[in-house]
Amino acid sequence: MSVAALDPAREGRGDFDWSARFSRFAVYAVLVFAALVFLVPLMSMVFTSLKDMDEIRGGNLLAPPAEVTFSAWVKAWSEACISVQCDGLAPYFINSLLIVVPAVIISVGLGALNGYVLTMWRFPGADWVFAGLLFGCFIPFQIVLIPMARMLGIMGLAGSIPGVVFVHIVYGIGFTTLFFRNYYASVPKELVKAASVDGAGFWGTWWHILMPISWPIVTVAVIWQFTGVWNDFLFGVSFSSGGSQPVTVALNNLVNTSTGVKEYNVDMAGAMISAFPTLFVYVVAGRFFLRGLMSGAVKG
């Protein structure tokens, strides 16, 4: 199954009995209504983040701001108090960047190599290795939380950014391997054989033959990992502490532990800030995000 199958240019079926104009209209009406339902929460979030608290107390969560103010954004970014520190989400946003960059690069790199070995250099037991990795993609992470907390302590990585990066790499390899294995499985073996006849070795074949044609799957894997790691909460809340927490954990603290008056505009601005990187990637490269979702669900 591929995204090409979703290409709108391809013939859909069925203008047969829908020919009556009314049915046509009804179909569009339902689709547009659904789109509004999906958009309203985002719209309300943006509007609310641009209002001041007086206007919010007016109680119209769907109305655009009468007077646009960015003060909630400024507060969420650099002033809001998260537990005892009042530096806003900015430091945690940077933590998330520091976590996501190495975690994505290393897990995608390992996944590419694994996929290469599992398709082009098959050895006895390769299927078992793959099955073991595949099952690892689906485990509820609660089953590894306790030993992982102990292990990070032993490794001296408890409560640190490298610790969180390590965890994301370990539990990210399964999916990245899956992506590359399925992608390379469709590459003709002859290509690799020809290269080895020409004297290219293990690394040369990978780098000069496979990597140049791998960029679509690299994009898919990078976006998948980026989205997953950026949006992670469980590992962040379990294995980081205070100054090393990712932005999702900080956002949750901001929203759920605020004392005194609840500032919904700051909450919404904070949510927008935390969601921005992945939403941005989705808007510019949604096709690859979708492709990741599809191959994450089935073999490919």
Place this chain on the structure above:
Amino acid sequence: MQRLLARLMPVAVLSPTIVLTTIFIYGFIAFSVILSFTGSRMFPRFNFVGLDQYTRLFANPRWDVAVENMLIFGFLYIALSTLIGLTLAILLDQKIRNEGVLRTIYLYPMAISFIVTGVIWQWILNPGLGIQTFVRNLGFETFTFDWLVQNDYAIYCVVIAGVWQVSGYIMALFLAGLRGINMDIVNAAKIDGAGTWQTYRYVILPELRPMFLTAFVVQAHLAIKSYDLVVALTKGGPGFATELPSTFMYSTTFTRNEMGLGAASAVIMLCTIAAIVVPYLYSEIRNERRSA
């Protein structure tokens, strides 16, 4: 010598992954299983107590609530998102103008984190200034929609937010399934005089059976792993009305220092997911081999 090196290279490249997987997935699973048979509290201790932790778990009223919520949430989450996803996919498959734009809109919630989703819906569903106040201000002054703070209804708020987030994904799965159906059988049905409804009911939906299975496995696995959404939306409350097995495991282990009990709950979660995922993966791999 060089030849030997070349033969070992692939295994050498794979070995970090094999070692990491063996220790951090399977070794850790074994460790948690062992802990679930011990009386560990704040730290792992190997004083074996047999099945005591499981007995305690099933006698725990909080766990009962968590399991009951899991069943309610899981059933509604799967049923509603399948219904919505399938409906949207079928409608989008009618040669719709701007299909790409609509699809992008339906799918964007999948790109944001459960925490952000929880925060958004906490705002919309809060009785103070959210939907309830909005509708009251429209003139329906007795309108009440305060599920978020009602013990018996808060779990349905988690369902609403979860369905909103995942439906677009299910839509994409079904749309790909629809586009993969061989048009010949559909045209044959048409020639035989089948109407639109009949064609969908007797030809197209049965063809989508593998997609229903895939969607079910994806949804069930997401539902059982749901943690962040509840934390951000309700913190498991009011009280522990929206407790799920995942939140139970976390608070039992890390805030109430009942590590053995927490491990037992994690083992139950793993077994539930394994029961759903393992047969599915097995059949996927077997089909792949058969077609290879």
